[in-house]
Amino acid sequence: MTAGRDRHWGVLGVPSSRAAHWPGLEKGPAALRAAGLVDALASAGASVTDHGDRPVARWRASGTPRPDPTAPRPPAPHDVDGVAAVLRDARDALAGVLAAGETPLVLGGECTLAIPLVAAAVAAHGDVGLVYVDGGQDLQLPADHPEEPILDSMGVAHLLDLPGTVDALAGLGGRRPLLDADALCFVGFADDDEDVHGVVPSPRIPAADVAADPDGAAARALAAVTGPGGRPFLVHVDVDVLDALLLPGADVPQYGRGLTLDVLVAVLEPLVADPRFAGMTLVEHNPDHDPDGLSARRLVAALAPVLAARRQP
DSSP states (O other): OOOOOOOEEEEEEEOBOTTSSSSOGGGHHHHHHHTTHHHHHHHTTOEEEEEEEOOOBOOOOOOOOOSSTTSOOOSOOTTHHHHHHHHHHHHHHHHHHHHTTOEEEEEESOGGGHHHHHHHHHHHHSSOEEEEESSSOOOOOTTTOTTSOOGGGOHHHHHTTOTTOOHHHHTSSSSSSSSOGGGEEEEEESOSOOOTTOOOOSOOEEHHHHHHOHHHHHHHHHHHHHTTTTOOEEEEEEGGGBBTTTSOOBSSOBOSSSBOHHHHHHHHHHHHHSTTEEEEEEEOBOGGGOTTSHHHHHHHHHHHHHHHSOOOO
16 A cells, blocks of 8 residues: 555544444444454554543433324334434534544444534535445435334435435535435445435445455445545445354344455555545444454454555555
8 A cells, every 4th residue: 555644533432322223332332442443543553532432322212102003103213303412412523523633433333423424524624425335325214114214224315315304314514415416335235226216326336346346346436426526535334234144243234245354444445545535434333243342353453454554645
């Protein structure tokens, strides 16, 4: 990797499972810290400030019984107010990280944390792109799945401000939509039927294509999200992009269809080294699915050298 200007990381944990299907993700940042992430970054040569964790926000039931439990559930996401409070708090904390001139590394927690990272980056940089490295695409809308109204599968839909999104999330930043569809690239997804609204242009790079050519996938993603003007971009990493038979720990695992850890490293290296790279989320590690912490340690050992590498000129 070509040497260039170093970055200074600002690590922020957001220990929340409020947007998830069940509890567990609120333990993710602590597990990654216990696996040695911050020390591994420093040992690999990174400059890093640890901003600690925001308050723990555990999944909770709605607490509001329906008058008729047999009636159809209205298309309202679960615990909107609780999720929105977590995301506002994360956005404000990330604004401070960016104001200090640091590159944010957000430890989660859920995929919805892409929303406050994009919101804070838009306020700091203007227009930004997003490489979404995830086993899914999180494009669902509340009306799509009223039987499973979980906001964790709806984050990108809210970034794009699709019709039917929730104002408290889609309006989290200073512009709507927070993200333009042509500044978004999905990388590593297993199912190609989730863009039911047909809103995301090519390229969309499924897991099989990433595995066949990680460098090519990264190059295609970079070209898509930076655009002709060379906009700064963010990277979102959900650990469910990995094959859970090989590396258990994802909150909603994929078996036999995800990437290997080596392939994830290979696709991330050129993205993180690019001078336009402006921040990253690392989310959806559920320690309840990794009780001995082995997967967290393997993840840290693989990713720390990538994140510590010097920028390309």
